[in-house]
Amino acid sequence: MDWPAVAAAAAAGLPATDPVVVTLANRVVACSASARSAGVRRGLRRREAQARCPHVHVVAADPGRDARHFEGVTAAVDEVVPRAEVLRPGLLVLSVRGAARYFGSEQAASERLVDAVAAAGAECQVGIADQLPTAVFAARAGRIVEPGGDATFLADLSIRQLAAEPSLAAPGRDELADLLWRMGIRSIGQFAALSRSDVASRFGADAITAHRFARGESTRGPSGRESPPDLDAVMDCDPPVDRVDAAAFAGRSLAGELHRSLEAAGVGCTRLAIHAITANGEEMQRVWRCAEPLTEDATADRVRWQLDGWLNRRREGRPAGLPGPIITLRLHPVEVVSAAALQLPLWGSSGDDDRLRARRALVRVQGLLGPESVQVPVLSGGRGPAERITFTPLGDEPVPRSDPSQPWPGQLPEPSPTVLLDDPVELLDASGNPVRVTSRGMFSADPVRLAGDGRSGRLRWWAGPWSVDERWWDPQRAGKAGRTARVQVLLEHPAGRDEVGDQALLLCYRQRQWYLEGAYE
Amino acid sequence: MTVVMRVDEHPLNRAEQVERLRRKMAEVSGRASGAGGSAPRRPMPSSASSSSSGNLLPLPESLTDLLPAPLPRGVVAVLSGARSLPLSMVAAVTAAGGHAAIVGQPDVGLLAAVEMGADLTRLALIPDPGADPVEVAAVLMDGLDLVVLGLGGRSVAPTRARAVTARARQKGCTLLVTDGDWHGASARLESRVCGYEVTGAGAGAPTPGCGRISRVRLATRAMGRAGGHARVVGG
Numbered sequence: 001m002d003w004p005a006v007a008a009a010a011a012a013g014l015p016a017t018d019p020v021v022v023t024l025a026n027r028v029v030a031c032s033a034s035a036r037s038a039g040v041r042r043g044l045r046r047r048e049a050q051a052r053c054p055h056v057h058v059v060a061a062d063p064g065r066d067a068r069h070f071e072g073v074t075a076a077v078d079e080v081v082p083r084a085e086v087l088r089p090g091l092l093v094l095s096v097r098g099a100a101r102y103f104g105s106e107q108a109a110s111e112r113l114v115d116a117v118a119a120a121g122a123e124c125q126v127g128i129a130d131q132l133p134t135a136v137f138a139a140r141a142g143r144i145v146e147p148g149g150d151a152t153f154l155a156d157l158s159i160r161q162l163a164a165e166p167s168l169a170a171p172g173r174d175e176l177a178d179l180l181w182r183m184g185i186r187s188i189g190q191f192a193a194l195s196r197s198d199v200a201s202r203f204g205a206d207a208i209t210a211h212r213f214a215r216g217e218s219t220r221g222p223s224g225r226e227s228p229p230d231l232d233a234v235m236d237c238d239p240p241v242d243r244v245d246a247a248a249f250a251g252r253s254l255a256g257e258l259h260r261s262l263e264a265a266g267v268g269c270t271r272l273a274i275h276a277i278t279a280n281g282e283e284m285q286r287v288w289r290c291a292e293p294l295t296e297d298a299t300a301d302r303v304r305w306q307l308d309g310w311l312n313r314r315r316e317g318r319p320a321g322l323p324g325p326i327i328t329l330r331l332h333p334v335e336v337v338s339a340a341a342l343q344l345p346l347w348g349s350s351g352d353d354d355r356l357r358a359r360r361a362l363v364r365v366q367g368l369l370g371p372e373s374v375q376v377p378v379l380s381g382g383r384g385p386a387e388r389i390t391f392t393p394l395g396d397e398p399v400p401r402s403d404p405s406q407p408w409p410g411q412l413p414e415p416s417p418t419v420l421l422d423d424p425v426e427l428l429d430a431s432g433n434p435v436r437v438t439s440r441g442m443f444s445a446d447p448v449r450l451a452g453d454g455r456s457g458r459l460r461w462w463a464g465p466w467s468v469d470e471r472w473w474d475p476q477r478a479g480k481a482g483r484t485a486r487v488q489v490l491l492e493h494p495a496g497r498d499e500v501g502d503q504a505l506l507l508c509y510r511q512r513q514w515y516l517e518g519a520y521e
Numbered sequence: 522m523t524v525v526m527r528v529d530e531h532p533l534n535r536a537e538q539v540e541r542l543r544r545k546m547a548e549v550s551g552r553a554s555g556a557g558g559s560a561p562r563r564p565m566p567s568s569a570s571s572s573s574s575g576n577l578l579p580l581p582e583s584l585t586d587l588l589p590a591p592l593p594r595g596v597v598a599v600l601s602g603a604r605s606l607p608l609s610m611v612a613a614v615t616a617a618g619g620h621a622a623i624v625g626q627p628d629v630g631l632l633a634a635v636e637m638g639a640d641l642t643r644l645a646l647i648p649d650p651g652a653d654p655v656e657v658a659a660v661l662m663d664g665l666d667l668v669v670l671g672l673g674g675r676s677v678a679p680t681r682a683r684a685v686t687a688r689a690r691q692k693g694c695t696l697l698v699t700d701g702d703w704h705g706a707s708a709r710l711e712s713r714v715c716g717y718e719v720t721g722a723g724a725g726a727p728t729p730g731c732g733r734i735s736r737v738r739l740a741t742r743a744m745g746r747a748g749g750h751a752r753v754v755g756g
Binding site for chain 2: 354355357358360361362364365368369373374375376377378379385386389391394413414418419420446488490502503504520
C-alpha cells in the first residue's frame with residue numbers, strides 16, 4: 001500500500017526513511033512508514049497530516065510515476081523468477097512452485113526475492129499461500145501460509161479486510177463489507193461459515209467472489225506476462241560488406257527474414273530501425289518511419305537506400321558515413337501494428353484500387369531514382385507561397401512543417417504564384433538607388449525599376465510592402481532573417497516585343513536583399 | 522460476336538455518339554484480347570482508369586468550351602506558355618479522383634494548384650527525374666491518370682515519342698509535355714497571360730501602391746489535331 005509514497009520519495013531523491021505522504025483530492029492515499037509512525041493515516045486531510053507530522057513531504061498522486069519506478073522492481077524480480085504478474089504498482093504475484101523447487105524451499109525462494117528487490121532499491125514483504133488473494137493478505141502479514149491453511153489464516157482477519165485491496169475487489173466491495181459488519185459478521189471466518197446459497201441469494205455477484213475468497217477456494221492463478229517475441233532479423237556479414245551491390249543483396253535476404261518473423265507474429269511494421277556494426281566496432285542506426293506497414297520489397301528498398309547512403313558517404317569521406325565495412329546488420333521493428341492493415345480483400349477491391357496502382361508506379365520510380373526523388377506535397381501553415389507546402393518523400397508520414405489550421409495573419413491571399421523562384425534582384429528608385437524597407441515597414445523611396453537576371457524593366461504598378469511579422473521573439477532566427485516584407489509588382493513588357501504582356505512578380509525582402517519569390521503566369 | 526446497340530430516344534450529337542461507340546469498342550476489344558494481353562490493335566484508352574466521365578479527361582471549366590472536342594484519356598498534349606494551364610489541368614484531374622504526377626518541374630507553385638481545387642493527396646512531384654525524364658514518365662503511366670512532363674528544352678526522338686505515345690494510349694494515362702516539343706502530339710495548347718486584374722483598380726490602370734493582384738487573365742489557343750479525334754475513330 002505504501003508504494004506511491006516510496007516511488008514519490010525515490011522521484012524526489014529523498015531517503016526512504018523520510019516521512020512522505022501522497023495526496024489525491026486533498027486526502028492522504030499513501031504514506032511512508034516513518035509518516036505512519038508519526039500518526040499519519042490514509043484518508044486524513046493533507047492539513048491534518050501536516051499537523052501530525054510537521055516535516056512531512058507532501059506529493060500529489062501520479063500513477064505514471066508509480067508504474068515507472070515499479071518497472072525496475074519488476075525487472076529485478078524477473079531476473080530471479082520469470083513471468084511475474086503486476087496487480088498494481090507495488091504488488092506482484094508469481095507462481096512459487098517452480099521457484100521453490102529450484103531454490104530448495106519456499107522460504108529460500110522468498111529470501112532470494114527479498115534480496116533481489118532490495119538490490120533494486122526497495123523493501124518488500126513476501127507472502128505465500130495456495131490462492132492468489134490469500135497470498136496478498138499473507139504478504140501484508142509477511143507470512144508463509146502452509147498448504148491447505150488458507151481458510152484458517154483468513155478466518156481471524158476483520159471483515160473490513162475484504163475491501164482492503166483495490167486490485168482484488170470489485171467497486172461495490174466497501175458497501176458489502178460495511179453491510180456485513182452491521183449485520184454482526186465481524187471476521188472473515190464468520191463470513192466463510194455462511195452457506196453459499198444464502199450468500200448468493202442475499203448479496204450480489206461480487207459477494208460470491210468474496211465468499212469463495214473467504215473460504216480459500218481456488219481462484220485464478222497468476223498469469224505472468226510472456227516476454228515479447230523477438231522480431232529482430234540479424235545478419236553477420238562474412239566477408240564484411242563494403243560495396244553497394246553486396247549491401248543490396250544482404251538487405252534483400254534480411255528483409256525476407258524479418259518479414260517471415262513478422263508474419264509469424266501476425267503484425268506489420270510501420271517503423272523500422274536499421275543498425276549496422278562496422279569492423280572497427282562502431283554502431284550506426286537510423287529509424288525509417290512509414291505511413292503504411294512496410295512490405296517486404298519496401299523494407300529491402302529502405303535497407304538498400306540506407307546502406308547505399310552510408311557507404312557512399314564513406315567513400316566521399318563525409319562525416320556521417322560508416323567508419324569501416326559492415327560486419328553485422330540488424331533490422332529491428334520499432335513499431336508494429338496488427339497485420340490486418342496488410343491484408344488484401346478476397347473479393348473485389350477495398351475501394352482504393354486506383355490509389356494502390358498509382359502508389360506502385362510511384363514506388364517503382366522511387367526505386368529507380370532514390371528515396372528522396374518522389375516527393376508528396378502536403379498543405380502546411382505559413383505566410384509565403386513556398387512555406388505553405390511541405391514536401392515529404394513518398395512512404396514517409398506526410399507531416400506538415402507547421403499546422404495549416406492555425407490562423408496565419410499576414411498570409412498572402414489568392415491567387416498564389418504558379419512559378420516559385422528564389423533569385424536575388426535589385427529594386428531601384430527613380431534616381432537608381434536601391435529601395436529598402438524601413439524599420440517602420442515602409443519603402444525608403446517609391447520603386448521604379450527592377451533589375452535582375454533576365455527580368456529587368458520598369459514597373460507599371462506595385463503594391464506593398466506587406467511586412468511579415470514573425471519570429472521576432474526568437475533571437476536566433478530573427479537575427480538571421482531580419483525584417484521580412486513582400487511586394488507584388490507588375491513589370492512592363494520590354495519594348496518592341498508586343499506579344500509579351502506585362503509580368504506580375506512577387507518579391508520578398510529579407511536579410512536586406514530583395515528576392516524574386518514567384519511569378520504569376 | 523454480336524453487339525447490341527440501344528438507340529436512345531433523345532438525339533445524340535456527334536461527339537456523344539462517338540464516345541458511346543468508343544466505349545462499346547473498348548468493352549469488346551477488352552473481352553477479345555484479355556485483360557493483361559498485348560495492346561489492342563486499335564489504340565484504346567484502357568477502361569481501368571474509371572471515373573464518372575468514362576474515357577474523357579476531366580478538364581478545367583476554362584478549357585471545356587475552348588477545345589472543339591473533349592480530350593480523351595491516353596493522349597499526348599503539348600502545353601506551352603503560362604504555367605497556370607498545366608496546373609489547372611492537374612487540379613481538375615485530382616479533384617475528380619484521378620492521380621497525377623509532375624515530373625521535372627522543381628519550381629512549380631503547388632499552392633496555386635490547391636487554390637484551383639487540386640487534391641494534394643493524389644499528387645506526387647518528381648523534381649529531378651535524372652538523365653531520362655521520358656523513361657520516368659513512361660513508368661509512371663502504369664498507375665497514374667495524368668503525368669505532366671517538363672522536358673527542360675530537350676527534344677525526344679520521333680521513334681521514342683511514338684512508343685511512349687502508344688504506351689500512354691494503352692494505359693489510359695494522359696501525358697502533358699511542357700518546355701519542349703513532342704512529335705505527333707494530339708493536341709497543342711498555348712496560353713499566355715493577357716492581363717492582370719488588380720483589386721480596387723476598376724477598369725482603369727492600377728494605381729501604384731494600392732490593391733493587389735486578384736486574378737490572372739489567360740488567353741489559351743488550341744492547335745493541331747485537337748479536333749481530329751472524331752474523324753480518327755471511324756478509320
